[in-house]
Amino acid sequence: MRFAHRHLLGIEHLSQSDITAILDLAEKYVDMNRQSTKHSDVLSGLTQINMFFENSTRTQASFEIAGKRLGADVMNMAMQASSIKKGETLIDTAMTLNAMHPDLLVVRHPHSGAVDLLAQKVNCAVLNAGDGKHEHPTQALLDALTIRRAKGRLHRLNIAICGDVAHSRVARSNLILLGKMENRIRLIGPPTLVPNQFAEFGAEIFDDMNEGLKDVDVVMMLRLQKERMDGGFIPSEREYYHRYGLDAAKLSQAKPDAIVMHPGPMNRGVEIDGTLADDINRSVIQEQVEMGVAVRMAAMELLARNLREAA
Amino acid sequence: MNNTLFTNARLIDPETGTDSLGWLHVSDGRITAHGEGAAPTPEAQVVDCGGQCLAPGIVDIGVKVCEPGERHKESYKSAGLAAAAGGVTTIVTRPDTSPAIDTPESLEFVTRRAQADTPVNVLPMAALTKGREGREMTEIGFLQDAGAVAFTDCDHVIANTKVFSRALTYARACGALVIAHPQEPILSNGAAVTSGKFAVLRGLPAVSPMAERMGLDRDIALLEMTGATYHADQITTARALPALERAKRNGLDITAGTSIHHLTLNELDVADYRTFFKVKPPLRSEDDRQAVIEAVRTGLIDTISSMHTPQDEESKRLPFEEAASGAVALETLLPAALRLYHAGQLDLPTLFRAMALNPAKRLGLDSGRLSEGAPADLVLFDPDVPFVLDRFSLKSKSQNTPFDGQRMQGKVTATFVAGQEVYRRP
Numbered sequence: 001m002r003f004a005h006r007h008l009l010g011i012e013h014l015s016q017s018d019i020t021a022i023l024d025l026a027e028k029y030v031d032m033n034r035q036s037t038k039h040s041d042v043l044s045g046l047t048q049i050n051m052f053f054e055n056s057t058r059t060q061a062s063f064e065i066a067g068k069r070l071g072a073d074v075m076n077m078a079m080q081a082s083s084i085k086k087g088e089t090l091i092d093t094a095m096t097l098n099a100m101h102p103d104l105l106v107v108r109h110p111h112s113g114a115v116d117l118l119a120q121k122v123n124c125a126v127l128n129a130g131d132g133k134h135e136h137p138t139q140a141l142l143d144a145l146t147i148r149r150a151k152g153r154l155h156r157l158n159i160a161i162c163g164d165v166a167h168s169r170v171a172r173s174n175l176i177l178l179g180k181m182e183n184r185i186r187l188i189g190p191p192t193l194v195p196n197q198f199a200e201f202g203a204e205i206f207d208d209m210n211e212g213l214k215d216v217d218v219v220m221m222l223r224l225q226k227e228r229m230d231g232g233f234i235p236s237e238r239e240y241y242h243r244y245g246l247d248a249a250k251l252s253q254a255k256p257d258a259i260v261m262h263p264g265p266m267n268r269g270v271e272i273d274g275t276l277a278d279d280i281n282r283s284v285i286q287e288q289v290e291m292g293v294a295v296r297m298a299a300m301e302l303l304a305r306n307l308r309e310a311a
Numbered sequence: 312m313n314n315t316l317f318t319n320a321r322l323i324d325p326e327t328g329t330d331s332l333g334w335l336h337v338s339d340g341r342i343t344a345h346g347e348g349a350a351p352t353p354e355a356q357v358v359d360c361g362g363q364c365l366a367p368g369i370v371d372i373g374v375k376v377c378e379p380g381e382r383h384k385e386s387y388k389s390a391g392l393a394a395a396a397g398g399v400t401t402i403v404t405r406p407d408t409s410p411a412i413d414t415p416e417s418l419e420f421v422t423r424r425a426q427a428d429t430p431v432n433v434l435p436m437a438a439l440t441k442g443r444e445g446r447e448m449t450e451i452g453f454l455q456d457a458g459a460v461a462f463t464d465c466d467h468v469i470a471n472t473k474v475f476s477r478a479l480t481y482a483r484a485c486g487a488l489v490i491a492h493p494q495e496p497i498l499s500n501g502a503a504v505t506s507g508k509f510a511v512l513r514g515l516p517a518v519s520p521m522a523e524r525m526g527l528d529r530d531i532a533l534l535e536m537t538g539a540t541y542h543a544d545q546i547t548t549a550r551a552l553p554a555l556e557r558a559k560r561n562g563l564d565i566t567a568g569t570s571i572h573h574l575t576l577n578e579l580d581v582a583d584y585r586t587f588f589k590v591k592p593p594l595r596s597e598d599d600r601q602a603v604i605e606a607v608r609t610g611l612i613d614t615i616s617s618m619h620t621p622q623d624e625e626s627k628r629l630p631f632e633e634a635a636s637g638a639v640a641l642e643t644l645l646p647a648a649l650r651l652y653h654a655g656q657l658d659l660p661t662l663f664r665a666m667a668l669n670p671a672k673r674l675g676l677d678s679g680r681l682s683e684g685a686p687a688d689l690v691l692f693d694p695d696v697p698f699v700l701d702r703f704s705l706k707s708k709s710q711n712t713p714f715d716g717q718r719m720q721g722k723v724t725a726t727f728v729a730g731q732e733v734y735r736r737p
Contacts, residue, residue, distance in 0.1 A: 012512070089625070089628070089629065090629065090630065091628050091629075109630065111630035111631070111632045111633060112513055112514040112515050112584070112630070112631065112632065113513065113514075113515070113583070113584030113630055113631045113632075114630035116583055116584055117584060117628075117629075117630055131514075132514050132515075132630075132632070133514030133515075134513060134514035134515075135514070169514060172511075172512070172514060195506075195511065197506065197507055197508050197510070197511045198511060200508040200511075201508070201511075201512075
């Protein structure tokens with residue numbers, strides 16, 4: 001199977017078969033990652049640079065581990081601390097790095113579209129690790145793999161995405177991916193955080209969580225992105241938790257075998273009850289982290305194959 | 312060239328709304344006669360127009376020339392060349408330079424620069440408040456004496472209604488035209504695109520089109536209060552049109568313009584974060600665009616402007632949210648407007664009513680028409696010649712046009728200011 005993309009900038013550009021190809025390959029890496037020896041040479045000789053213009057612990061670690069397990073030379077650059085402070089533009093930074101001949105560039109940026117812009121200016125493969133409120137494709141892919149493994153399929157499921165949809169790139173990428181795979185999607189949250197325009201993507205919108213969670217197979221919680229909010233979107237965290245925080249009572253509306261997901265980092269007691277998050281019978285939050293490494297390995301392998309072919 | 316006779320011309324007369332083959336006689340910089348059919352025997356230099364269109368030169372309200380402050384983006388010289396090449400015979404310049412044009416002294420600098428370097432007419436506007444900060448009104452009387460034809464803070468909305476109402480009241484006493492940017496400033500703060508499906512998909516900060524109506528509603532109330540003479544720089548949404556219509560019906564001294572970009576492009580043109588399509592206010596939905604075209608056709612919207620805003624590459628090669636707003640348009644105004652003609656939506660007399668006659672009238676000028684005695688500011692153009700726009704062929708110092716690489720139809724053949732040829736297509 002040929003992966004006909006130079007970069008992984010968003011789910012928007014992927015087809016159903018692209019998505020399936022990444023997930024199928026990732027399954028192989030899930031197995032490999034559970035062995036005591038977890039190393040391959042798929043990316044050996046290639047240089048991977050992680051450029052994070054925004055704080056990240058888990059995504060950056062996940063990409064770093066994925067690259068190292070595949071044998072790439074991985075370098076992390078904390079961009080907040082470096083040239084940006086000295087007034088260098090994004091394009092200049094990209095051109096500078098480009099001159100060092102990296103093969104894979106993993107980029108996170110606080111502005112929507114910034115990763116697309118950067119990808120236009122470099123010769124290597126670019127992976128979007130989250131741009132503003134736009135897309136976070138590897139998160140959506142790891143969520144998809146988690147769902148597929150837990151539910152045995154990735155189609156004809158009722159999936160609820162709950163909380164701060166407006167500020168979430170995770171929600172956008174998931175909405176696109178799960179829609180492409182032909183699932184029914186519900187968006188649940190206060191109207192200030194779930195704008196009506198999302199209905200145009202074919203999602204059903206609920207502002208009552210108990211109603212919205214009825215008979216769903218998957219409950220995907222989102223983090224309340226306090227750092228992206230300018231002005232009051234909710235009256236208080238305690239009222240938010242009361243109306244939209246996931247607890248056992250609200251979850252009882254969902255199907256008995258419904259799974260609970262969260263992209264992390266969690267605000268316990270704000271959008272999700274701590275005990276529920278740790279309930280291994282319902283919560284797949286730890287599996288999501290595990291799938292993250294495998295999915296990123298798969299995505300980088302597919303992009304690297306194209307690089308080697310072109311060389 | 313004291314006497315010129317244009318023959319075999321397709322005369323576009325916005326005053327009479329006619330589009331007919333005829334001749335036009337110019338003497339000492341003014342139009343002396345015109346008519347249909349065969350020309351009288353002349354004692355003049357004859358220009359055979361070969362059946363091409365001859366229309367009044369465009370009067371463009373709201374052109375940004377970046378002197379003082381950012382001459383590398385656009386100087387009076389480059390703007391003048393661009394205007395002449397675009398058939399724009401009068402540019403009405405914006406005061407949003409750095410520093411802003413808010414004193415008679417800085418206005419005199421502009422006038423001097425313009426006279427020295429520009430082949431077309433330049434009429435300067437001045438800021439309505441000092442530094443365009445919305446706190447204290449400028450010396451409206453002195454600035455008028457120095458030649459300011461209108462007063463505007465450009466895209467800075469005067470949020471303090473007390474300040475704005477006083478400025479409007481004072482301007483009324485001076486007989487000064489105030490041009491404002493109707494927009495609710497807090498709702499639109501930080502917005503890069505219009506809210507809707509596209510904004511959601513791209514994850515960009517967005518403003519509801521309702522912010523324009525809210526801004527216009529407020530300004531109309533202030534007009535009722537003060538009786539000032541007012542022009543809205545850009546009306547771009549369907550929702551604002553009923554308010555404008557009511558205000559006109561109620562006899563307020565209000566006119567409105569729109570930009571060529573809002574008439575010919577929509578929000579989807581931004582596509583993959585193309586910053587050359589970032590303008591202020593942001594591009595709207597297709598429904599809004601159609602409503603605005605219809606409003607130009609009926610005359611509810613009076614004027615079309617280029618909103619020429621030069622930006623250098625550094626200001627545009629940034630993530631969309633951080634990139635500067637604005638597009639150059641002096642040279643693309645006419646070809647873009649002709650898209651509406653070729654689409655069968657607006658005829659040529661209607662286009663020139665909005666691009667020449669109405670702006671001239673609003674500023675009290677006698678140009679913008681083909682009538683006897685009017686200045687011979689003319690544009691000769693072939694509405695049919697096809698071309699693909701190459702932005703590097705533009706005469707502006709900045710080439711931030713959204714039409715780069717697009718197919719267009721219609722080119723200026725020659726431009727005349729006071730009877731003198733200031734541009735001829737090579």
